[in-house]
Amino acid sequence: MNKTDLRVVKTLAQIDRALLECLEQTPLQKLTVDQLCQQALINRSTFYKYYQDKYDLMDQYLARTLQEFRRQMDVAFVEASSQNIHSLVYQKNFERALQYLHKNKARYTLLWSGAINRPVFTEMVQVIHDNILEKLRSCGLQGTQERYVDLYAQMFASNTMTLVRWWFQYESEISMEEVQQIMVNNMKEGIFGAFRQTVDSAQKSPRK
Known part of the structure; x- marks a missing residue:
């Protein structure tokens, strides 16, 4: 064929x-x-x-979908420091990833539902996790370091996909720019720091 x-x-x-x-x-x-x-x-x-x-x-459709997803999830940001995570290079990476995810919102949302009885959302988390480990291994990661990086790669991947699913749920109220800023804040300030920053900002803003 x-x-x-x-x-x-x-x-x-x-x-x-x-x-x-x-x-x-x-x-x-x-x-x-x-x-x-x-x-x-x-x-x-x-x-x-x-x-x-x-x-x-x-099975073949999901294999192609996950392979395409893997190619689109650029994890170059793992090499960034908290000081340069705002660099235009990383901002563009986040922007391209979010644009790609948004373009595929309908089919991803469908695949995450119970229609196919397969944990596609979890598999996408694993794809991002694996991309992070692969990136860091190419930078010389080895031995004991890898156990800790494995943990944080899983945490970051889960956080990223949870953010995307939340965005899809509230898209009419949450802009792509806001999602991108949340991603940056999570990496720069840590999840708790970013959470406090968001909550404090919301409390200071007048109610609509």
């Missing part, structure tokens, strides 16, 4: 779209291949040309 053939690319994209559209209405467990084919406007033989069953489709 030549996946670079434009006809194949188009067909696979149709199947991907159909999968997400169907999952908005029906959990994967109850979804049928016939429903997928009808939504994708293809026949069953075309579907089985590329996938063994709906679970194979789901």
Whole structure:
């Protein structure tokens, strides 16, 4: 199968779209291949040309999604100090990451729901954690250091994805710029310091 053939690319994209559209209405467990084919406007033989069953489709789709997510999560900021975390270079990295996440909000929110019975949100946390460790290993991290960095990488990754999910929930009230500032403050001041700063600022602001 030549996946670079434009006809194949188009067909696979149709199947991907159909999968997400169907999952908005029906959990994967109850979804049928016939429903997928009808939504994708293809026949069953075309579907089985590329996938063994709906679970194979789901696995391959998630593998591609997580691989793309991994490429987009630039963790160069782990090399920054608290003094230069405000550097334009890191600000741009955060901005690009948030723009990418926002662009994919609909499908991520769907994949985080119970529609597929797989912890995609947790897997994304692990992707960021692994990216951080890989980055630091390339800088000479080794031995005892790695145990502590593993802990903080997990904490940072969890914090980042929790922030993103919170942003998606309150997007109408929270701007991308505010989310970016929270990320910077968390790294510069620490989570508790950033929390106190946010709360104190909110208390001083007049109620709307």
